[in-house]
Amino acid sequence: MGVTCVCQVPVAEGKSVQQTVDILHKKLEQLAAVKQGSFCVDCETYHATGNVSGQPTKLLYVMHNSETPLSCMALFEGGPCVIADANFDVLMVKLKSHFQNAKGHKVECRGSRYRYCDFLIKVGTVTMSSSARGISVEVEYCPCVVPGDCWNLIREFMASFLGSSVPELPSVFAAKPEGLFAPADCVDTMTQYLELFNKLRKMQIQGSNVR
Amino acid sequence: MSLLSSFLYFSITIMSGGPPVSVSIESSCEKQVQEVALDGTETYVPPLSMSQNLAKLAQRIDFSQGSESEEDGAESEPKDREWSKEPEEEEGTVKFQPSLWPWDSVRNNLRSALTEMCVLYDVLSVVKEKKYMALDPVSQDPAANKTPQVFQLISKKKSLGTAAQLLLKGAEKLSKSVAENQENRRQRDFNSELLRLRSQWKLRKVGDKILGDLSYRSAGSLFPHHGTFEVIKNTDIDLDKKIPEDYCPLDVQIPSDLEGSAYIKVSIQKQAPDIGDLGTVNLFRRPPKTKAGTQAWHVKLEAAQNVLLCKEIFAQLSREAVQIKSQIPHIVVKNQIISQPFPGLQLSISLCHSTGEKKNHKASPEKPKPDDHLYVLEHNLHQMMREFHKQQLSSVVMPHPASAPFGHKRMRLAGPQAYDKSEISSLQHNEGLLEKIIKQAKHIFLRSRTARTIDSLASRIEDPQIQAHWSNINDVYESSVKVLITSQGYEQICKSIQLQLNIGVEQIRVVHRDGRVVTLSHQEQELQDFLLSQMSQHQVHAVQQLAKVMGWHVLSFSNHVGLGPVESIGNASAVTVASPNGEYAISVRNGPESGCKVLVQFPRSQTKELPKSDVIQEAKWSHLRGPSKEVHWSKMEGRNFVYKMELLMAALTPCP
Numbered sequence: 001m002g003v004t005c006v007c008q009v010p011v012a013e014g015k016s017v018q019q020t021v022d023i024l025h026k027k028l029e030q031l032a033a034v035k036q037g038s039f040c041v042d043c044e045t046y047h048a049t050g051n052v053s054g055q056p057t058k059l060l061y062v063m064h065n066s067e068t069p070l071s072c073m074a075l076f077e078g079g080p081c082v083i084a085d086a087n088f089d090v091l092m093v094k095l096k097s098h099f100q101n102a103k104g105h106k107v108e109c110r111g112s113r114y115r116y117c118d119f120l121i122k123v124g125t126v127t128m129s130s131s132a133r134g135i136s137v138e139v140e141y142c143p144c145v146v147p148g149d150c151w152n153l154i155r156e157f158m159a160s161f162l163g164s165s166v167p168e169l170p171s172v173f174a175a176k177p178e179g180l181f182a183p184a185d186c187v188d189t190m191t192q193y194l195e196l197f198n199k200l201r202k203m204q205i206q207g208s209n210v211r
Numbered sequence: 212m213s214l215l216s217s218f219l220y221f222s223i224t225i226m227s228g229g230p231p232v233s234v235s236i237e238s239s240c241e242k243q244v245q246e247v248a249l250d251g252t253e254t255y256v257p258p259l260s261m262s263q264n265l266a267k268l269a270q271r272i273d274f275s276q277g278s279e280s281e282e283d284g285a286e287s288e289p290k291d292r293e294w295s296k297e298p299e300e301e302e303g304t305v306k307f308q309p310s311l312w313p314w315d316s317v318r319n320n321l322r323s324a325l326t327e328m329c330v331l332y333d334v335l336s337v338v339k340e341k342k343y344m345a346l347d348p349v350s351q352d353p354a355a356n357k358t359p360q361v362f363q364l365i366s367k368k369k370s371l372g373t374a375a376q377l378l379l380k381g382a383e384k385l386s387k388s389v390a391e392n393q394e395n396r397r398q399r400d401f402n403s404e405l406l407r408l409r410s411q412w413k414l415r416k417v418g419d420k421i422l423g424d425l426s427y428r429s430a431g432s433l434f435p436h437h438g439t440f441e442v443i444k445n446t447d448i449d450l451d452k453k454i455p456e457d458y459c460p461l462d463v464q465i466p467s468d469l470e471g472s473a474y475i476k477v478s479i480q481k482q483a484p485d486i487g488d489l490g491t492v493n494l495f496r497r498p499p500k501t502k503a504g505t506q507a508w509h510v511k512l513e514a515a516q517n518v519l520l521c522k523e524i525f526a527q528l529s530r531e532a533v534q535i536k537s538q539i540p541h542i543v544v545k546n547q548i549i550s551q552p553f554p555g556l557q558l559s560i561s562l563c564h565s566t567g568e569k570k571n572h573k574a575s576p577e578k579p580k581p582d583d584h585l586y587v588l589e590h591n592l593h594q595m596m597r598e599f600h601k602q603q604l605s606s607v608v609m610p611h612p613a614s615a616p617f618g619h620k621r622m623r624l625a626g627p628q629a630y631d632k633s634e635i636s637s638l639q640h641n642e643g644l645l646e647k648i649i650k651q652a653k654h655i656f657l658r659s660r661t662a663r664t665i666d667s668l669a670s671r672i673e674d675p676q677i678q679a680h681w682s683n684i685n686d687v688y689e690s691s692v693k694v695l696i697t698s699q700g701y702e703q704i705c706k707s708i709q710l711q712l713n714i715g716v717e718q719i720r721v722v723h724r725d726g727r728v729v730t731l732s733h734q735e736q737e738l739q740d741f742l743l744s745q746m747s748q749h750q751v752h753a754v755q756q757l758a759k760v761m762g763w764h765v766l767s768f769s770n771h772v773g774l775g776p777v778e779s780i781g782n783a784s785a786v787t788v789a790s791p792n793g794e795y796a797i798s799v800r801n802g803p804e805s806g807c808k809v810l811v812q813f814p815r816s817q818t819k820e821l822p823k824s825d826v827i828q829e830a831k832w833s834h835l836r837g838p839s840k841e842v843h844w845s846k847m848e849g850r851n852f853v854y855k856m857e858l859l860m861a862a863l864t865p866c867p
Contacts, residue, residue: 001631070625070635085626087614186629 002142003150003184006192007167009135017125017132024123027161033116040066042108043197046099060099062092063190073190081187104129107197109136118142119157126200133200145183147173234321401444401460412512425516431600434523440465463508469515471566475524477588479656482557524596525562531645552653553733591651595644650716651687657733658690658714664738674851675746690714696749698853704760705753705853708745744781747803751784753853754799758788761860778802795863796836812839
């Protein structure tokens, strides 16, 4: 488990999502990265019922990552997070009365997984109800767990194939206390994915309004 | 009593006038016993004295009667008395009054007895003459005494019948008790045998049958064989005859496909040129002798269980051989699995099952082949199977939460700890039985071949000696050996070549004393070449070490010289040493193939022809070393290279 950075790559002009993804793949293969199968990250939204009116309904996000196939992460936005066994989904069914599944809000990110020495690169297409919304790129530097130590390296590596669309230090890492040993773990990865998904969802809604 | 204490003789005369018969009388008890003391002495009542006796007798006299009769009818009385006295006086010389004489009754009885006896004697004497009297049997009353013979028969029969019945009843009881005893004994034996059986094998009662389980299912096996055996009572024994020594009251019936005995043969052979004759491995070794104390059923059940385990192992191996993809596919034919661990080599795992005592007549006349059966691998197969069983039922798995799936305990943490794929795969066991056994076979083969290489080199080459110290503690996949190359006699000086060989599954890793690590493949030739090159390097190292000891100075040393002929194995090494006073120098070049070449450099003054030159003015320059000459090394005296070198050095060091 290393330091992960999730960022969004804008679709190239005049090209479709798939074509942009192919361009990225080609760049990675030119770097001599090795393709190692595929990955999938998905997120389901649950509304918390039974709270007093006046307060906004809390949203519970249950996410899965193929990198940790036996785990399931449940988190509130900006709030506590739980890493659980895969049976957590069954538990959510049992808690139907307290958490209602918002079926239309399921977001998925699928793509291929590349390995380049110590880096793991995942280029994926974010789809929401089978319509592609954007492209996500996740870069993981496996040997290090302290984000502050390896951020520059990750940034440099990302610049080599992403070109100009290199992100800033993710807010999850910026929020970590300075000076203390605060290792990154899968919760940070999932939080980043969640932010990305929410951003893409809002973007499309705005887009749909425009259309 | 004192009067009577003596014998009394008195005679009786009878009217018929026979001879007088004397009868002697003795009183039975002279003195009355008053008391018997504890020690047996008897205390007698003291006899009455004279005065006491007289008083006693006087008491008997009834004086009052006598005086009364004198007053009244005194005349009749004395007359009566006299009259009664007279016939008695007539009868004999009786002195005492009859009423006072205690022997009267005795005398009367005796007299009557005598009378009777005389009468009988008279009668018998008359009857004897048979003239006047004759003996006639007394005729029985016909009406009263005579019973018909039929009655007699019936009564006799009845009485005999009653007696016979009693006897029969008694005999019957006896025989019943004997039979019961024997039956009890037999039953007890069966029960005690059953108890013994139950203490070692699992039994259960189904209806009226006793069934047992000899499979490994309760130990964690997943093989679908039922492994049920039946316990039957051995009743076909004649109790009258002698019970045979190996008689057992119970017998077990094992499933028909588990009869006989089996073992798994693992062997490594050179690859067979044709695959035609596969699947016919049926050679068999003799079944092991049973121990004296074990029962027949135990031997039978153990053999059946072994057959079951061998079948399970073979089934698992063949399943894996078919499913797992490998570069060179494994061949599964009948009862054999063939795979290729190394090129040119063949590993065959076969299940040898012989049923019953039926011998295959085709196989027996064959000469038994040399046994290349790797018993270690067979044992390892059994062990790995049992380990697999244990894993199914290990304490790591049980007890476990009701909601969690079966598996390793750490796997339950995989979810909450967000293990990624590499961590999960490290927890799970991926290697199957076949892969493990192939790896073990490869290692065993590599190890034996390495040993063979080292030994052949050691026996072939004498000059630098090669020693191999094998480590006792090995792994199934790794062994190690320390190889030392030394010269005889100079072990302490020349010990610079020490190699540690780690023999793995497919490679040999050599760690040199100076830190170099070389990885050799499984090829035999590579190891041999490497060792030969090390041996040649050793010679040169030895010269270097020797020079230190002898006081010679090392001028140059190189492990891999670039001059001279190119060696096909490794590189040649060379060293140059100079004598203590600098006059002589020895140069040695040793290569694995080209052998050794020794040159000695002389001072100029020893050359036959001194080149005359105008440049050299002074004589001191003649002491410098000049030309060099080769030494005929084979003609040198000395047991080995270092010894020869020492002699040479000693020869070139003149005494001061």
